[in-house]
Amino acid sequence: MTNAPSDGLNEAPSPSPTWNRTRRPTTPAPSIYLPQDKEVSFGSERYKRLQSILLAASPDSAPALSNDNSPQYAALIWLYNSENNLSDERIVLRWILASFYYGLDGDNWFSKKGWLSANNNECDWYGITCLDGAVAQISLEENSM
Helix, strand or coil, X not given: CCCCCCXXXXXXXXXXXXXXXXXXXXXXXXXXXXXXXXXXCCCHHHXXXXXXXXXXXXXXXXXXXHCCCCHHHHHHHHHHHHCCCCCHHHHHHHHHHHHHHHHCCHHHCXXXXXXXXXXXXXXXXCXXXXXXXXXXXXXXXXXXX
């Protein structure tokens, strides 16, 4: 049995920085999301504030807010990255709408104008109808809903 010629590269990335060459990067790509350790991350007070507001409004959402794969968690991270001095009521409303968006695969909707825009009022998002500043109806007909 003969060994194939080697180019001197390791097949798998190393678990920590090394001087040995590898085929793939040894560190993960940067992320706009929260670091894995939310307790020591920059902005953890803001994260805790958002989480406490959402849990006060929806106590049964605790497991979903801790599940990295849930629409509710994705919505929390979106709020964390975009929320700017909103009232608690608006934070909860945006979280509900963003959870709806992520839960129904909003990234692939045909019409999603304004959705998840930090600068637009929710009443300006496609398919949202408001009365006196409160969401009264969601109609996403162009998205077959």
